[in-house]
Amino acid sequence: MPTTDRKIQYRDALREAMQEEMRTDDRIFLMGEEVAEYNGAYKVSQGMLDEFGPRRIVDAPISETAFAGLGIGAAMYGLRPIIEFMSWSFCLVAADQIINNAPKMLYMSGGHFGCPIVFRGNNGAGGQLGSTHSWCVESLFSHVPGLKLAVPSTPREAKGLLKTAIREADPVFNLESERMLGMGSRGDKDFSRYLTDPSKPHAYWAPPTFEEDPDFCIPFGVANVIKEGADCTIVTAGRPVHFALEAAEELEKEGIDLEVIDVRTYRPLDIETIARSVRKTNYCVVVDQSWPFASVGSEVAAQVYERCFDDLDNTVARVHNADVPAPYNRALEQEMLPHARKIVEAVRQTTYNA
Amino acid sequence: MPTTDRKIQYRDALREAMQEEMRTDDRIFLMGEEVAEYNGAYKVSQGMLDEFGPRRIVDAPISETAFAGLGIGAAMYGLRPIIEFMSWSFCLVAADQIINNAPKMLYMSGGHFGCPIVFRGNNGAGGQLGSTHSWCVESLFSHVPGLKLAVPSTPREAKGLLKTAIREADPVFNLESERMLGMGSRGDKDFSRYLTDPSKPHAYWAPPTFEEDPDFCIPFGVANVIKEGADCTIVTAGRPVHFALEAAEELEKEGIDLEVIDVRTYRPLDIETIARSVRKTNYCVVVDQSWPFASVGSEVAAQVYERCFDDLDNTVARVHNADVPAPYNRALEQEMLPHARKIVEAVRQTTYNA
Amino acid sequence: MTTATTSAKKAKEADPDAPTDGGDVAKARPSLQLSTERKLKFLGDMMLIRRFEERTMQAYQQAKIGGFCHIYIGQEACAVGSMGALVKEDAIIGAYRDHGLALAKGMHPNYAMAEMFGKVTGCAKGKGGSMHFFDRDNHMYGGHAIVGGQCPLALGIAWGMQYQNTDNVTLCYLGDGALNQGGFLEAMNMAAIYNLPLIFVLENNGYSMGTHINRGTAMGNDLRHKAQAFGLRYAECDGQDVLATYDCFADQVAKTRNARPINYNEKTGKREDIPSYSEHGRTPGPAFVNVNTYRYQGHSMSDPQKYRTKDEVQGFQEVDCINRLVNTLIEGRLATQEQIDELDNKAKELSRDAVKFAESSPDLPLDEMYTDVYVNTFGPYKTGELPAIITNGNSGE
Amino acid sequence: MTTATTSAKKAKEADPDAPTDGGDVAKARPSLQLSTERKLKFLGDMMLIRRFEERTMQAYQQAKIGGFCHIYIGQEACAVGSMGALVKEDAIIGAYRDHGLALAKGMHPNYAMAEMFGKVTGCAKGKGGSMHFFDRDNHMYGGHAIVGGQCPLALGIAWGMQYQNTDNVTLCYLGDGALNQGGFLEAMNMAAIYNLPLIFVLENNGYSMGTHINRGTAMGNDLRHKAQAFGLRYAECDGQDVLATYDCFADQVAKTRNARPINYNEKTGKREDIPSYSEHGRTPGPAFVNVNTYRYQGHSMSDPQKYRTKDEVQGFQEVDCINRLVNTLIEGRLATQEQIDELDNKAKELSRDAVKFAESSPDLPLDEMYTDVYVNTFGPYKTGELPAIITNGNSGE
């Protein structure tokens, strides 16, 4: 895989994935609220109307059920829709279409109709939007068989996972992050010394260009050991990957060496990579930005126990979003998140360094 | 608590709970599709229109979003709505109202408006209805803070939990079971010898009448040790409680003595009772009728590991619905369920008796 | 509810574009141009649905069929008349009362019956059941069991047809109970703003389960307004008269074909103006057709039917769609009683054979549990075989 | 979009029941009966909203307010004119553009500003923010941020009013973007079949974010049909003329009060007939009122506004609701410039004080994280204190 020194934001990486795929496959179209004339509420689709025209970049009314369903029907017909939810918080009005129809069509029809569709949009809290606008849907939706679910954590991941999603034959839920859209190819902080080749941080955070690699697709179900370490395994995905790296930095000072795993996709989940790591470190902390109960965090924990029962030197610690609706107040909202300080404390406790 | 010798079906017990509460509290009304003139698609509300009249027993059009939302608004206004979903499978079109509004209203309004509402209906597969009609929603919804979630397993539980639900000041999701509506006060099989007083099986399966106990409310968050046993703890709720008792019967022949715990409510979850049992038996099998990933099953397993790490003599086994959309075919559908044979096998494996 | 006999008249009053008797005969009543062969085909198709459903009820009572089962008897003219106006590449999609829809679109009855028996030879390999028939080659996009859930999907099929610049149309069937489901109402709007080649076909049998349309649906007594609210063309027809239904759809399908985007100029690729709408809809463009019909059986196989009288049912049976076409053919000397009996015998035979086929077919093997969940499989999932209806080309084998 | 100046005329043409100039004057134009005091109250309320929102924008730019923030400037007459026709016990509920709604319903500006500052003295203790204002004592059931999500809730409030046999009405405010959301459309139907004391108030400012109403909404150019589709009364008014808006609502609210069930006879408690509906709606019964208005600011605080011209904005500012009422009062010699300046100064002062109140209030303490999740608490959850607006009786302290 070619390396690259690009400076590119998360939002641009998402756009690049869509553009590259749309240039080679006319069946792909993008539909959602304000994606065309407004150039995207968050500027993810900026310039795409100009490039692809109104046939393929399509503004939808505020009718999530109808346009999500339109996408599913179009996928059955043979097209390759990308349906943007301005935020995943707004997908709940379309829940029946996205979890009752899309993931079950192939099964229910006995193989007649697959559903190659991508639903994508912002996931997660952090912008003081209050409780109805701050959903993290990974736990809700990864519960459902028939779909695949990706949670990209950097511009590189954003491009590579979305390209895979668009080429997929199955429905994919791509959970992006409003809080990361402006995050550049270095991240907010410089974690380069943790990277495989610390002299080339961009090679790690930035995706290759089309010229460098027209098929830069990150396969689903292959976790990424983003930082190697000996003392404790952190399992996470999406924005909390950065919280985990912050925690790693903090704990380094105390001589605790974290291994940070970005699972990339919760469905399929690469439990092998996680288990291998825990067998090495003997400690595990799961960091999940959704609520604790019946969550991806409880799932990962349960599977780690099951596979590493005799290797674990302590229970698996779980760091989640607080089990409350999201408050507006900034301090409370920040405290609610599975942030670095909570991770640090969890690691200290788990590894008996508290 | 008075005992009783009544013969009463699950559906009658649900009705009795509603009737008793409605007779004493005019704020309560029942709304849903076909609940009034048709006397209930499943006859749960049979006769209630006659008794309470059309002001309080109200037929709704097939507009789940609108009538679920109506209930929430009415609860904010000060009424005590019971909203029936003919099946929980049909609640997905109303997902935004029931998980974005009902459970968050109190928090989002800073305490202005609570939401004392009961959503109830059939949950779970087993009637060859195919994949869109066979949802088990306990995992999806117990993830969400602000609501309470009950899964009654017998006529007695159905009455006692629903009465509590109706008196609750918080939103309650009551997950009933089409497959159990006709189940009598002995269950489908005679498990009386497992019961505390085997000479009075009805005292266990049937609820008291109003005369015997006008306040027969089963508190939320208190699990029920339905059968005591020494060798392995089964944790479950709802219909699979009966699968677990069947398994107990089977394993008895092999000299394995199961302890069967009905958690009754997943939110709140009585993990103490579960942990106490596991500390005694040292083995645990979780039986969950929903899909495995990010489920109530994974949550219970993770919490058991956390609390009983040093007491467990093996990993926690998990028996779930198969991780597929529900097939129509009868044999496949039966095989999909977390039935007794799967539980038996899981126990044998876990307790090293395989 | 409008009675079947007055609705055709109403339909004509209603549609300002509707051909009058004084006009071009062919345009006015396309059915007058139909060959006797086509009319006999309509009759045979309706008879097949009727006989097939009789067998279905029998098999259900014998517990050979499980789940919910919704019988199409009484509504045959709706499926056959409307699809009579389609070409094979035109698509249909509907709700759970889908047996008649699938048969009318051309599914061999063997695959339909085998599906309900849960057999691997079923159209969906026994994974879908009565409510979920699918037939890819005949462009039948499924029966769908969540009320109204098919309407957004229909948008997508019609979208695909327009996107790929075909001249096909999509017919989306729905029951009157779906009129109040948000997904349907949103879809009406979206069909209009994208001007999709789509017709919403309301199979208005007057009841959703036990609920009379006027108890659940405001303005159920005058549905034209639902179309006008979204700028869709409106038409209605007597759904117990297959020729009247055909006439209505021949007209409406022609006015829907080649519906093209209005939100931009296809040639320049640019949006030029903010569109405006008329309550009469647009031609070519989408439509909402109210087909007045009736189901003779209960809602599903377990319905005590206390919400209607026997007289009411009988009243509709007196204008039965099959009898009416038989009378027309006999009175017009277009067919002999023998020919008609032969058609009916053929329908009976096909239905009996369908049961035999279903009975003798192998059950869906248990290891199909984990197939057809994903196309790109992982973990426990496996790739499934295509159903026989596809591999055997709808040959009934 | 209908311009503000023509819509009042249109409204009259539209409503067959609408009083004509030749009729009873008081009925025709209730505003003519308004005391000067009431008119000055309208002016003062509109000024308060305007000045408050100016402070809001300032505070947002200073990053004292976070999240999404939607400014009400330009739409003041809609809130003030419509609520002018209510009594205190009548309820309102709206979307996220709720500052003006809350103030017009009587919330003291201190609690509103403090809410946006995330302070414990905020109307929702800083847990709701700009989009989620609540005021129980003033029967303000919240700002709601999921488009259309408030409409089903509004049904329930009106249901409660009818169920408890009160004579109150509920006003449900929504933006034109919500017209295409299923929940709103379902609610229209349900308001009609239960004949609820409910008015849907469309704050039709012509845009949902960057989308012109006619690009997203079929028949956006003629919204009467949306009401007719569900048998609701329809009215429209010039939402930049507070007196015209008041006139419209005085009429409509009167026609909505005491709406009673039609699906059964209240006295006998029995259903007697299958109801039918008229496209003109029912009196007393629910209504849909199209208030033509305009927002001067962008959709939220971060909107480049490329979808409209400066000229368009200016055109609407020329018929500004506050200026128009000022002119009417001055020209009619009902008030002096001094009186008007005094009102404006009062509005400025209240707004400035609100910022001071918000700034000097304590932050929401961290341990409020786990309060207000449950009334009957368990595990980590704790019982919360009521907000100051309730305990202090909306006194601004």
Ligand SMILES: Cc1ncc(C[n+]2csc(CCOP(=O)(O)OP(=O)(O)O)c2C)c(N)n1
């Ligand atoms: C969203 C949803 N709610 C409820 C149901 C249960 N249900 C199945 S069919 C039906 C009645 C539908 O009647 P109609 O649309 O008129 O169709 P018909 O049965 O007359 O063909 C109902 C309420 C469902 N399947 N989906």
Ligand SMILES: Cc1ncc(C[n+]2csc(CCOP(=O)(O)OP(=O)(O)O)c2C)c(N)n1
């Ligand atoms: C269901 C849903 N989809 C999308 C959004 C994002 N969104 C917030 S406001 C808005 C535009 C609404 O416009 P309108 O209803 O006209 O109200 P206005 O802003 O003009 O007051 C959109 C799309 C949302 N909040 N909820």
Ligand SMILES: [Mg+2]
């Ligand atoms: Mg019907």
Ligand SMILES: [Mg+2]
């Ligand atoms: Mg607007």
